Amino acid sequence: MSVAEPRRIVLFRHAKADWPPVTDHERPLAERGRMDAPVAGRKLADTGIHLDLALCSTATRTRETWKLAVHELPERPKTVYEERIYEASPGELIALLNETSDDAQNVVLIGHNPGIHGLAEILAGPDESDARRRMARRGFPAAAFTVLAFDGSWKSLEPGVATLLDYWAPSE
Template identity: 80%
Template sequence: MSSAEPRRIVLFRHAKADWPQVADHERPLADRGRKDAAVAGRKLADTGIALDLALCSTATRTRETWKLAVQELPHRPKTIYEERIYDASPGELIAVVNETPDDVQNMVLIGHNPGIHGLAEVLAGAAEDEAAERMGRRGFPAAGFVVLSLDGSWKSLEPGTATLLDFWAPSE
């Protein structure tokens, strides 16, 4: 890995969840969520980003989203299920990402709103093309993801240090 090569982080919101009579952490995906998770996985594969690491919330809906999405990728990255991602603020999510080892070039974080949307907004100091406009117009729907790039180590990630490269969300 060249030190000049930017790192990529994908922020991926879980797909649409169902609302059964269970604790929030245990909510499963709805039928539409299962379909959208697989489509999101294909779109993530289309980015061509070789993911080294996946950090996934321990909530049922995020684990199910990732299980369906990762099947669409050409390479399965190492996955770590991290309790701190559930119900985390952007600052708490940055602290989790800051712990990522330097040998990880590209990663995906699978989590929840409002934390994932807030993190995307906080990190993006700049945006390419119309990605920020599309995200602003759509919000951050279930099964949506953004791709951000950053120079430097994961420890150096902080507000405004990344560039928003892409935004994708399923059609409603």
């Protein structure tokens, strides 16, 4: 694939989680999350982006979100469960994405707030798009996602180089 084609990054926050007496890492999805995750998957399919790679946190709620959402996509991308996504800062997420092979044109990262929301803001820089205004108004609730594009290799991904193309969040 040519690096002349813009790369796409989908930043996808896990769906609504429950609060049973387990460790935070093991929290499962709540009933609302089990309903919203497939809807988010359908909305992601509607973007028309062919995802080459999914990087998913090892937390139970992110794995469950991805399992429900991916069934709505026309093709299942290669999925890598990555421990470093759990509780990662935006900088740590950029470092992880910098390791991505340039064979992957479009990547979805399924993770947690505040890292996912912060990463969307940092990568897009001072963007004034409609998607950015909607994200600023709604925040980054459970099951929300953004689509960003940038030119270059994954190693060149850094703050401010991406354009925020789309933002979706479930209705409350």
